Amino acid sequence: MKCLVCPRNATGNYYGAHTCEGCKGFFRRMLESGTEYNCNFGGKCEVTIRAACKACRFRQCLSVGMRKRRIPGASQTTRKESSRFPSPGFSVDSATQTQTLIVVGDCVVPSSAISSGSLESISGSETPTPLTDFMSRYLFLQSANSRQKVETFNAVQNAVDLVYGRQLSQWQTCMDRALIYGLVQTQPETTLENIVEAYREHNRESVTLTYQFAGMLPGASELDPSERSQLKAWWKWMAFWIIHRAPFLMEHESYITIGSQQYHYCHYWTSRMSDTTLTAMRDEFCANFRSIGLTQIETYILLAVIIFEPGTDADHESLRKSKDHSLHALHRHYTDLLFDVLKRRCADRSELSRTCRNLEKFFSELKRLYGLYCMYIPVLDSVKPQPADQIFDGNYIPFVLDAIHNKRDNRNLKRIHRSTHELCFAIDCSNRYKTDTI
DNA sequence: ACGTATTTTATGACCTCG
């Protein structure tokens, strides 16, 4: 196997990546010395043997996922890691790590629980008395149900790795560089127009990834076309957008990179592109979501629940009324799975109910945020969700690019801005998202 | 300025230990 940093052969997995002895030693020395090197050639040097530019070699180390496991005296690091995906039990600490679940009796348990010898406590040792027919059938159904959940759990994990693994690790690198190593992402000179274009590109890609993820969820491909179209509801994508990014959108700074240029979409650009109220609300929302303390896999199961939420679109009124179509069944299945996983992770009932309460609170915030985004995403013209007049009742939508080019009369823009702003707070999304299913 | 010797620094193969 090749070293992920330089052209040599890898000799093992060091600091979280397959590298050679040289790159391992180099990374260790860089951490020890704490010296920060700058590249004099634009940060794009090829990492060759021995003579490589230190700045670029270190950047490459970070980008392939090399991390110091424990920084002496830096408790912040551990806190940050654990706040992202706190995971007692179902530990999934990187975007690409996979935790398999298996069925024991009627329970779904992480495979690690078996190897660590806690099997007895989960399954109970033996069942000496013969079962009645009814009980056998009952247990069979229950175990089939568990098996299905395990399959779904693993499929969700697989979908996360495949669809989002790369993106998550890029963002994690961006965040680690800043928070752990105090390195600011080198940013090429750019303009607001470039950032807006990158943001659009990023969102187009994001739509694709969302539906790619949705398509990989067990059950999705078997839906009939009208049901499948409901997976693409615009508000679902919005919820997906924010939840998927929540670990990286902090109050003090954002750590996501966008577009083919991988621009750091930092607070500065956010403030140039949208209202500070929106950013503040977004960041507060993300902080609240992080405080729920869902693990990574729980987060994406939650997203699956959202994806399969039966629609409320007027076009699908008849579908919505029938309670037995597949979308409802799938929604139920994923909700069950989420509950199962939560139940098994939470230490006691109070932790479980706290998590559920927080989830409920999160849904009501989501509605509020949805109102805001209804205004801004069409403004940025990054996706074409529904015709704007359906959301804004015929009001003119201010386009940011128009504002940049001063194509519109500024006074008019301000007026419209204010009116849409007020309007978005008034949008009642309560019929769009039901919390009673969770 | 140039060539050579010496010193300093960075590297990576190998080692130890948990």
Add this chain to the structure above:
DNA sequence: CCGAGGTCATAAAATACG
């Protein structure tokens, strides 16, 4: 057996010197 961290010979770079 694996990987984090230590050791040390040595390659490479920096500096001194004639």
